[in-house]
Amino acid sequence: MFLTSWSADLHAQQPDAKLPLIPYPQEVQTGTGSFKVSGSTTISLTAGKFANEAALLNNLILQKTDKSLKVTSASTTNTIKLVTDAAITNPEAYSLTITRQAIVIAAKDGTGIFRGIETLRQLMPFGSAPVASFSLPVVKISDKPAYEWRGMHLDVSRHFFSIAYLKRYLDLLALYKFNKLHLHLTDDQGWRIEIKKYPKLTQLGAWRTFNNQDSVCIEKSKNNPDFAIDPQHIIVKNGKKLYGGFYTQAQMKDVIAYAAKRHIDIIPEIDMPGHMMAAINNYPFLSCAGGSKWGELFTTPICPCNESTFEFAQNVFDEIFALFPSKYIHIGGDEVDRTSWGESETCKALMAKEGIKTTAELQSYFINRMEKYFNKHGKKLIGWDEILEDGISPTAMVMYWRSWVPNAPIKAAKNGNKVIMTPGNPLYFDNEPDQNSIYNVYHFNPVPSQLNAQEAQNIIGAQANTWSERIPTENRADYMIFPRITALAERLWTNTQDYDSYLARLDKHYSLLEALKVNFRVPDFPGLVQNNVFTESTTLDVKKPLPGLKLYYTLDGSLPNQKSTQLTAPLNINRTQHIRLLGITPSGIRSDVYELNYDKQTLAEPATANNVAAGLNCSYYPAFFKKSSLITGTPAAQYVVNSVIVPAEATAPSFGLKYSGYLDVPSTGIYTFYLTCDDGGILKIAGRTVVDNEGMHSAIEKDGQVALKQGLQPIALDFIEGGGGFALKLKYSKDGSAPADVPSSWLKH
Template sequence: MRIHHYRKMLSLALILGCCTFHGAQAQESNSKFPLIPYPSSLTIGQGSFNITAKTLIVTEGHRFDNEAAQLNLLLKQYLGSPLKIAGGAAAEQSIVLKYDATITAPEAYRLSVTSKSVVLSAKEPAGAFRGIETLRQLLPADEHVQSPLKTVTLPAVAIADQPAYAWRGMHLDVSRHFFSIDYLKKFIDLLALYKFNKLHLHLTDDQGWRIEIKKYPKLTEEGAWRTFNNQDSAVMKKSADNPDFVIDPKHIIQKDGKTLYGGFYTQQQMKGVVAYALARHIDIIPEIDMPGHMMAAINSYPFLTANGENKWGKLFTTPICPCKETTFEFAQNVFTEIMEIFPGKYIHIGGDEVDRSSWEQAQSCKELMAKNNIKTTAELQSYFINRMEKFFNSKGRKLIGWDEILEDGISSTAVVMYWRSWVPNAPVKAAKNGNQVVMSPGNPLYFDNEPDRNSLYEVYHFNPIPPKLTAAEAKGIIGAQANTWTERIPSENRADYMIFPRMTALAEVLWSNKDRYEDYLKRLKLQFPRLDALQVSYRLQDVSGLVERNVFTDETVLNPVKPLPDLSFRYTTDGSLPELSSTALNGPLKISKNMSVRLAAFTPKGRRSDIYDLQYTQQDMAAPVNTFVSSPGLSCNYYPGEFKNAKSITGEPKAVFTVDSVIVPKKADAPSFCLKYQGYLDIPADGIYSFYLNCDDGGILKIAGREVVDNDGPHGPFEKSGQVALRKGLQPLNLDFIEGGGGYTLKLKYSVNGSQPMEIPSSWLKH
């Protein structure tokens, strides 16, 4: 959230050379090949191809010179020196980059690896490069060997491949917290590895202006720096338990007796980043957010607002004024310099979360609205966006905006980026209007939302095509991207943790567009050594079977299963952080008294997983109530309005619904609201029952009068769990849930005596 902020498969004939292939395995995913995303078609060959210092890279003409150079850079890391690049016809014991006019898709390629040669065929340089990244994943995981290798081996394989979606993007907010040039290049390398082709850089916002604009030097002289704000304070507090929340000291300076945080990219630096990305066939999409989110600019240039003021309103800051020619002069001057830095087709203008109240009072706006027959300030915002789009188009560029630009009219030529999950009709409206649409809904594609055990599954099973579109309209959905807003991400390690491995799941959705989830998880494990070698601080896989609040009647056992075989468990019982020096958990730990355990998994190199805070409480079995009920379902009380947390719900409900499952009813349609579910669970047998409450924003679950899960908000979609000891029969259930605006996630699952989580049967629900 900003404020808390089918296609045809490739049907090309494979060049198989003299290699024998196992046809039965041609279309099935084979997890022995650690490829993410998985190719459209892969056929296993016999034998392998050995790359040595004598191997030639052969190109036909100069079409693929850049790609040959990129391949050589990769192989040099293994062999210690570059290979010779030669022009001419294919030869044995060589790697051939071959032009093939029969390959029609811009990023499609064919790859044939036999014992005699490697032939990579493509029509476009982008296709050749995507094939090189497949070769990269077939090579040994450690790309930076300490001593040069004499031989590097590629397995024999035939691949025909192309992407399902044209737009495969990732977004990074460098305004809230700043990231170095080196990190941007590292990120670009990782985007290339997983076949992404768009990097959306959020360069400006209220908290910082990050790109040099020579006509307005104060944008970076002043706007790139700030004293520590409430977001900084929040991460500083978290840094006590996690060093990834330490604010990077490289971006802290002392000036005029003040401690300032920030930084910016010079135009020359950013041109270097753009060239680095283009060599890897990745377009950088710059975002200069306006008319809202402009506090960093208005601080230095107050003439931009309607009344000269610059402050926070109820939710958002004062925007720039679309009713003064000086505003358009400023915007056009800024974007002219942006276009000189970023040569790509797309420019992002933001256009979201605008507090238009200052426009309502401004005389200049009243006059312009009367002159142009503009009735509302929403139409006034459309006037600004449409005028800027015409300017972009005059320069040969295409405007992108967040889906708010749809309000009160937008041309069909703008690209709409959909993010507001609570406005499900927005991408449908845009597609029907003829706009191209990039899907980036907050759930599950806001990677600043805290990951949990469900995150990978949710991303992997995201469908970019809204269900209400016809096949013709669906062609307007050109792809998707995940957004990483950095209010709570102050370091590069934390950014890695939030993005990886979720980014790999999205890569497979957008390139492969085929459900191979279980196989993907196997291939993901084979990717971890490569991410280790590339020094990516990814989030370790979840330890399955753990519950935060555990209960037992006599005793219980803590016996977690390692998600990876080389991990080790360490734990503490005194509240301290688990470290490598903490007590090892090498077998079952019996627990027969009330206690708290802090558990973590560690890699051999000492990197720590999430910390699992486990509470154990001895509890008697709750007796059922002697109440006669005959009505199925739960009672659901609906309270429109804003609530800070589930504990603050007061007043009389506006409506009462009956629901047959724990979901947000469609009738609960206010921007923010709370729901109180009441009734009984008809428990079928005595046991220790675990409940898993996933919500956005907050929720508290009580069963048999006992608090089982406290997942109170506000926060993004996140699951917490707890247990309760129940006897067979009717057990009272109370669930309080708040929706702060934008999420609408509410899921409740259960397990009993250690079983896998499952949906609560509707037959259990009574009221």
């Protein structure tokens, strides 16, 4: 039945880009020929096992051919066999063997069979139009995951998402072999899950008038319709326009069952003791202050010093435990403003009674008590890494997110806690993507280098988080998640580094995503620079990142669309102007709008300076600045740095840095500089603003050009860190070269 010889694809270190598989399997052997799937093909089961998986496979084939296959117990040729293999012990492992006569998917149980079906799915033709038959290549695959926890997260509190979208999202997670969906169901902005004992949580707590997050989205929708508040989640009640929604328990049971058929666990998060305004506003007894309001950073939390709080929390989780079969339940535990606890006489009395010295220890008291309640009901508690502060039991699971606290996952793993890695950089998919986002996700290593082999086993995997403050629609969610999710899928399943092969396979997956009607982010147009300069003239010559992409542009500042001028040939530019450029795929998916500035410049004359020394001056201002242009005052310290990095001495929560000196430019020409900042920065060279990466934002790269003569050119770089982790990087290129670090030999002062 099987071929007797195979051409070995050398494990996953050298993936075959001809097989468009993401994540790439652990072991692949390719053969010659193919197996034809047609209406006469059958699906063969042993003793009635894997009926659920057979039905899902049949549905995939129905989508391709408009025909379902006969399911039988007979073992014949021209069949797809789903069989048990006692030699396979990992519950998610499988083997997939395709010969000219049959297909066999073997596994320990249904989970592995389903993972094999999803691999088979990626070998099917990617088109959306039905075909009478299709062929699958002869191949032998042996596969299993590198990490136990391969998760994605979705915040449905800040903005709400429909049941239909959750199911579609689950299908896409299954396609890329994720096994966890973490649903952030409650927060200050909305309570999204029905709790029958406390009906006001959803009757009132699920609805709001438009808030500041909505206002930002509405403003952005003027240039991008994907930011328009989704009208399906807007109602009018008592003359007020309200935004929101919630899932009934019956609806959520349906979603959970849908996920279970696809062997995905749904992990619910009921965030407490902080982020509870939606609950406290309707049940004021929950807080020490008798209500909730915004403090300097966060909202008033629930009070851990009243038994009525624990009664409420336990009643809520009783319904959550009954609803969600997952053994993991997320309690949040992050960003708690403990001011009201410190002012509460009840809390002072409890702290004295229990020997609790600080409000941080009081938070640990709450989390540890809730964990015991979870464990009593057969559930395991997960919390954000703040739950490590002032002690937790080694049985709690820690979800690490604070990139600026690098010791947190190390501390947790050494304490014996199981750790799920979700650092904001690069795994917060609500952070704006740029041309480096996919690279950064693909090269993320979940295991900190400071752990030994035994401690590293406590890092059970990772997930990406998608917070929805700035994501008001399903289209925008797609854009932020895809295709970044594919890089994480391969990182967590295959756990190898073959980026070039991955990119080649990803190129083929864009057509699959398009056929599945996913509003993915169109790949960056290679070589484009936002702020361009020229001395006489230049050319806009765009290399299309996807076949079939049509380009449209405007010169009058208006937003380009399909009625705008189409760019079909290189555009000559000989004067200062602003161009807005847009790409649209055949199915109507829009790229980012590229804002291209062209500035006619003279070559900057070099400065005359004597007795210059190596390195740049760096002045340090430990204070909070909203913009780098607002850095003022006397610096607390000054340093000389040999590269554009943040000095180790810059340890304040918020600070500003001013770099100054010269670039010793080796040759005359047009130079492109790439400035990555988290938070903001402005780069000036020869007195000209080259890159404006201003504002409070995650690590984003922006670029710009400047015309320079050989010699010493003044450089000034102002940078701010607003709190929560910094990033600063400066690269350059010239005459189309690949971006590279600015050499230390160029830096003078």
